[in-house]
Each structure stands twice: as C-alpha cells, then as structure tokens.
Amino acid sequence: MTRVFAKVRGAAIALVSTAAALTPASAAAGAAHLDGASLGPLWAVPFVGLLLSIAIMPLATPHFWHKNYGKVSLAWAVAFLVPFTALYGFDLALYEFLHVMLLDYVPFIILLFALYTISGGVFLEGHIKGTPWTNTGLLAGGTAIASITGTTGASVLLIRPMLRANEGRSYNVHVFVFFIFLVSNIGGSLTPLGDPPLYLGFLKGVDFFWPTVHLLNKTLLAAAILLAVFFLLDSAIYARDTRKQTAKPPRDETPIKLRGWLNIFLLGIVIAVILLSAVWKTDAAIDVAGVHVDFPNILRAIALLGLAALSLWLTPKAFRQGNDFTWGPIAEVAKLFAGIFVTIVPVLAMLKAGTDGAFAPLLTLLTGPDGQPNNAAYFWLTGGLSSFLDNAPTYLVFFNAAGGDPQVLMTTLSTTLVAISAGAVFMGANTYIGNAPNFMVKAICEEAGVKMPSFFGYMGWSIVFLLPCFALITWLYFL
Numbered sequence: 001m002t003r004v005f006a007k008v009r010g011a012a013i014a015l016v017s018t019a020a021a022l023t024p025a026s027a028a029a030g031a032a033h034l035d036g037a038s039l040g041p042l043w044a045v046p047f048v049g050l051l052l053s054i055a056i057m058p059l060a061t062p063h064f065w066h067k068n069y070g071k072v073s074l075a076w077a078v079a080f081l082v083p084f085t086a087l088y089g090f091d092l093a094l095y096e097f098l099h100v101m102l103l104d105y106v107p108f109i110i111l112l113f114a115l116y117t118i119s120g121g122v123f124l125e126g127h128i129k130g131t132p133w134t135n136t137g138l139l140a141g142g143t144a145i146a147s148i149t150g151t152t153g154a155s156v157l158l159i160r161p162m163l164r165a166n167e168g169r170s171y172n173v174h175v176f177v178f179f180i181f182l183v184s185n186i187g188g189s190l191t192p193l194g195d196p197p198l199y200l201g202f203l204k205g206v207d208f209f210w211p212t213v214h215l216l217n218k219t220l221l222a223a224a225i226l227l228a229v230f231f232l233l234d235s236a237i238y239a240r241d242t243r244k245q246t247a248k249p250p251r252d253e254t255p256i257k258l259r260g261w262l263n264i265f266l267l268g269i270v271i272a273v274i275l276l277s278a279v280w281k282t283d284a285a286i287d288v289a290g291v292h293v294d295f296p297n298i299l300r301a302i303a304l305l306g307l308a309a310l311s312l313w314l315t316p317k318a319f320r321q322g323n324d325f326t327w328g329p330i331a332e333v334a335k336l337f338a339g340i341f342v343t344i345v346p347v348l349a350m351l352k353a354g355t356d357g358a359f360a361p362l363l364t365l366l367t368g369p370d371g372q373p374n375n376a377a378y379f380w381l382t383g384g385l386s387s388f389l390d391n392a393p394t395y396l397v398f399f400n401a402a403g404g405d406p407q408v409l410m411t412t413l414s415t416t417l418v419a420i421s422a423g424a425v426f427m428g429a430n431t432y433i434g435n436a437p438n439f440m441v442k443a444i445c446e447e448a449g450v451k452m453p454s455f456f457g458y459m460g461w462s463i464v465f466l467l468p469c470f471a472l473i474t475w476l477y478f479l
C-alpha cells in the first residue's frame with residue numbers, strides 16, 4: 001500500500017508542478033485541428049483492429065494475450081500515429097494525441113482509478129446467499145443508485161458483494177451479464193452524475209434534472225423488463241442447481257455488516273468534486289502544445305487522486321483483503337482504453353464531419369422526408385455507435401447534429417434529446433467497450449474465477465435480451 005500511496009502522491013505532485021511551470025493561457029490561436037472530411041475509411045482500421053484483438057485474441061491465444069495485451073494496445077495506437085504523423089505532420093499528430101490524452105483519457109482514468117480505489121475499501125462482511133430474490137434485489141438496488149454514484153461507482157461498489165454471494169453456484173455468468181446491463185449502464189440514465197454523456201449534456205446547458213423527468217419512464221420500463229427476465233432465468237438455473245445439489249455451502253455464517261464507512265463518505269466527496277468542477281466557470285487554463293486544460297479539470301484531477309490516496313492510507317488492509325482487491329483490473333482497463341482513445345481519434349473526426357465525412361450515408365437518416373428529426377434513427381444511431389465508440393463524444397456529435405441549442409432540445413425537440421440520451425446510455429450495454437464499467441466488471445469477475453463470455457459471446461447476450469427491449473422502447477416512444 002505504501003508504494004501505491006507514493007505513486008499516487010507522486011502523480012499529484014507532478015500534476016501540480018506541471019500546472020505551476022506552465023503559464024495560464026486563454027484559447028490558443030491557430031492551433032491545428034483535424035478535418036474529418038479529409039479522412040477515408042482506412043483510418044478506422046487501427047481502431048477496428050484493436051476491437052478485433054480484444055474480441056479474438058483472448059480466445060485464440062489466451063496466454064499471449066494476458067501477458068501482452070498492453071503491448072497489443074500500444075501497437076495499434078502506433079499503427080495510427082506513425083502514418084498519421086507522416087501524412088499530416090508532427091504538429092497536428094502531437095496536438096491530436098495530447099488533446100485526446102489530456103482532455104479525455106487522463107480525466108477518464110483518474111476518475112475510474114479513484115472510484116475503483118475508494119469503492120474497494122467498502123467491505124460487506126458476512127455472507128449473502130445468491131438466491132434469485134437476493135440477486136434481483138441487489139441488481140435493483142444497484143440500478144437505483146447508479147444515477148447518484150455513477151455507473152462506475154455503483155459497479156465497483158457492488159460487484160464484489162455480488163461475486164461473494166454467488167461464488168458457490170455452479171453457473172453464475174448470467175448474474176454478471178445482467179449486472180453490466182443494469183448497474184453499469186441503464187441505471188445511470190437519470191442524472192448527469194450517472195453516465196458521461198449526460199454529464200456532457202449538463203455542461204452544454206441541459207438542466208440537471210431534465211433526464212430525471214424525461215427518461216424516468218423509459219428507464220423504469222427497461223429496468224422492469226430486464227429484472228423480470230433475470231428473475232425468471234435465475235430462478236430456473238437456481239432450481240436446477242438445487243436439484244443437482246451442486247451449490248456449495250456458504251463459506252461463513254457471520255452476520256452481515258458494512259465496513260469501511262469512511263469510503264462511503266469519500267465517495268460522496270467524489271460526487272461533490274465532479275459537480276463543483278462542472279459548475280465552476282473560468283477562462284483560466286494551462287496551455288500544453290496548443291491543448292488547453294482548464295483549471296477546474298486540473299483541480300478535479302488533484303482532488304480525486306488525493307481522495308484515492310486518503311482511502312489507501314486510512315482504510316484497514318483487512319477490508320481490501322476481504323474484497324480480494326488487486327490492481328489487475330484497473331491496470332487492464334488503463335492499458336486497453338489508452339489504445340482505444342488514441343485509435344478512436346480519426347473515427348470521431350469522421351463522425352463530427354457530418355454529411356461531409358465518411359459517415360454521411362448514416363447521418364442522412366437523421367432527418368425524415370418532411371424535414372423533421374427521425375427520432376428512431378437518433379436513438380439507434382446514437383446507441384449503435386455508442387456501443388463501440390466512446391459514448392460521451394458520440395452523444396455530443398448527435399446533440400450538435402440536432403441543432404446543439406439546449407433550450408430548443410429540452411422543449412420543442414425534447415423527444416429527439418430523449419432519443420439521443422437514451423441511445424447513448426442504454427446501448428452502452430451492448431458490448432464490453434460501450435461503457436467503461438463494462439470492461440472493469442468483466443476484468444474483476446474473471447480475476448475472481450468467473451468465466452465471462454467472450455467479446456462476441458457477450459454481444460450474443462445483448463442481442464437476445466437488450467435489443468428486443470430497445471425495439472419496444474422505440475415503438476412506444478420514438479415512432
């Protein structure tokens with residue numbers, strides 16, 4: 001723990017030193033920007049290659065993958081950066097790399113690291129038996145709190161108790177697949193704290209409780225259907241296991257007791273820090289080679305690292321040991337998503353180019369013959385792309401495609417904004433990379449010995465259970 005604390009403290013000191021060494025700047029003039037209209041589909045090859053590597057290599061070459069997944073991620077990032085630098089010049093390549101790393105990846109991974117670290121110190125002592133009623137209750141509770149703690153916070157807080165509750169069952173994969181569906185995605189649809197796309201909407205002027213009012217019925221419908229289906233499925237599997245007497249006895253009979261209350265308090269501070277950084281408006285920023293990192297983002301990062309350090313310092317080791325806490329899952333997420341964030345740069349640029357870019361045939365579907373928004377297309381295109389791209393910038397692209405005026409989108413075009421919001425949040429559950437907690441939950445489960453579905457295997461689950469639910473939502477609300 002001392003070494004980890006030193007690393008966290010060192011990172012915070014380095015960040016402060018960087019801020020002190022650089023001169024505050026307003027928006028730099030003349031910084032180069034990537035024109036997505038100039039890019040062809042071949043620039044998506046590194047991103048697609050990395051996705052296929054994540055999907056295929058753990059099955060085809062598991063030993064090589066588990067030892068070298070970081071190198072594979074780096075190789076695909078280099079496969080984009082080297083030809084891009086050669087064709088577009090070092091300055092533009094440096095700007096795009098720093099832009100995505102400083103403004104997107106670093107805040108993303110710091111928030112994930114803080115939530116992972118702090119939540120790992122919350123220990124539910126005792127044994128919960130993973131019956132269908134218990135599992136359904138835990139999933140419902142996680143879905144309910146995800147819009148308060150964020151999908152990442154709810155996921156890392158509840159995944160270990162869920163693992164311990166179901167460790168004695170002969171088949172428990174479905175429990176964690178539905179956990180990703182509900183806790184890691186759909187539950188985060190009601191506030192800007194729940195999921196990054198809604199947080200971006202809040203920063204663009206969407207009222208804080210607008211998603212609560214306008215997405216509540218869609219969220220309740222999706223959650224009710226999935227919880228009901230899960231209960232029936234889990235009941236059938238549990239009954240089969242009981243008949244075969246395959247369930248192992250619980251490992252202890254100690255009373256249930258929540259330990260690590262300090263970390264619950266720290267999670268509350270994390271939420272407050274995120275909100276304060278969103279509402280603090282200032283032009284003060286740090287200029288790094290043309291990329292402007294504003295002071296609220298810098299101080300938010302320092303605060304989150306500090307809270308993680310406090311958790312490591314003040315939480316008794318026994319609590320993390322009881323959670324089987326390790327750094328493996330967060331390291332895997334950090335390495336793979338670093339490559340994803342870099343290789344996604346040209347894909348998002350082509351998407352932002354609108355009808356002038358490679359995605360033009362898709363984007364023309366957004367407007368009906370009468371010139372009105374095609375809300376079903378907004379829902380499925382936002383959701384479909386959010387399943388594979390980062391759902392936050394994808395939300396922003398379609399937000400701007402719908403006019404980008406929050407007052408109009410919240411009133412006259414409210415159904416369109418609902419379609420964009422629901423698509424980005426709900427369909428992040430379609431793949432492991434659709435939302436950050438998905439992959440983290442997968443990594444934690446696999447480290448605990450659960451044989452999670454492959455990339456395409458998981459998509460099979462989502463096709464069977466999620467797409468019919470989304471089709472019903474389309475029919476009821478967007479047609």
